[in-house]
Amino acid sequence: MTGSVKPRVIAIANQKGGVGKTTTAINLGTALAAVNETVLIIDLDPQGNASTGLGIDRKARRVSTYDVLAENLPLANAILDTAVPRLAIAPSTMDLSGLELEIAASRDRAFRLRKAIEGLAGEFGHFSYVLVDCPPSLNLLTVNAMAAADAILVPLQCEFFALEGLSQLLRTVEQVRSTLNPTLSLQGVVLTMYDARNNLSAQVVADVRAFLKDKVYDTVIPRNVRVSEAPSYGKPVLLYDLKCTGAQAYLRLASEIIQRERNLRAA
Ligand code: ADP
Numbered sequence: 001m002t003g004s005v006k007p008r009v010i011a012i013a014n015q016k017g018g019v020g021k022t023t024t025a026i027n028l029g030t031a032l033a034a035v036n037e038t039v040l041i042i043d044l045d046p047q048g049n050a051s052t053g054l055g056i057d058r059k060a061r062r063v064s065t066y067d068v069l070a071e072n073l074p075l076a077n078a079i080l081d082t083a084v085p086r087l088a089i090a091p092s093t094m095d096l097s098g099l100e101l102e103i104a105a106s107r108d109r110a111f112r113l114r115k116a117i118e119g120l121a122g123e124f125g126h127f128s129y130v131l132v133d134c135p136p137s138l139n140l141l142t143v144n145a146m147a148a149a150d151a152i153l154v155p156l157q158c159e160f161f162a163l164e165g166l167s168q169l170l171r172t173v174e175q176v177r178s179t180l181n182p183t184l185s186l187q188g189v190v191l192t193m194y195d196a197r198n199n200l201s202a203q204v205v206a207d208v209r210a211f212l213k214d215k216v217y218d219t220v221i222p223r224n225v226r227v228s229e230a231p232s233y234g235k236p237v238l239l240y241d242l243k244c245t246g247a248q249a250y251l252r253l254a255s256e257i258i259q260r261e262r263n264l265r266a267a
């Protein structure tokens with residue numbers, strides 16, 4: 001076995017539900033794998049939508065992210081292959097919803113995920129990207145993700161209240177940076193569920209770009225029914241319908257992210 005490379009860890013976070021975090025984890029992960037990256041998705045939402053959306057049966061989740069974070073089991077024990085080559089997942093179960101209280105008194109409570117990722121080695125030490133699908137809350141799970149991450153990716157839905165809650169999220173990122181993880185950066189903001197027939201969507205894109213400037217990816221993910229159908233087949237949209245606008249947008253997002261990574265390394 002070759003030695004391990006340090007993966008680029010990206011936490012996909014927004015305390016609002018329904019903004020496209022899980023959809024982005026699944027489909028960005030698939031798109032990165034499609035261009036030869038090796039990707040691990042870590043499901044940190046007790047709802048387990050990333051696990052289900054990738055076709056992981058509940059019965060197959062014998063070791064979950066709960067076991068890793070609560071019992072310090074090796075992350076490798078939870079990792080399962082998916083139907084997508086080079087894309088693996090560490091699934092979650094509802095047990096995760098009780099984790100916060102269970103580990104609240106432990107000194108390393110915010111660093112459980114970081115340690116788990118650092119422990120990846122041997123045949124599991126080859127991931128180039130780790131994407132963490134966060135729950136819709138700024139709780140200890142999300143803090144674990146931020147403490148473990150190199151960067152945060154924030155999906156924002158193209159709707160009237162898109163920016164609401166963002167300042168709170170950015171404050172949390174700032175707090176994590178000053179206490180737990182000084183090198184954490186805001187990797188970028190991706191606008192999701194863009195509706196070309198709706199003037200409001202275009203207005204939201206303009207407002208968010210004016211406010212966050214080059215933090216916002218050029219790629220905007222369109223609202224596309226194929227994207228929302230795919231999870232019920234346990235498939236990423238890139239496997240369900242590669243040609244649809246949603247799948248193509250996630251491929252563009254992946255290449256933008258890879259390009260930004262290259263620029264960062266060159267800087
Ligand atoms: P979150 O993880 O932030 O709660 P999800 O990724 O689960 O959000 O998305 C919320 C809902 O919106 C899901 O039903 C999902 O299928 C749907 N959805 C997400 N992105 C799109 C899109 N681009 N087009 C259509 N439906 C989408």
Ligand code: MG
Nearest residue numbers: 021022045049
């Ligand atoms: Mg989700």
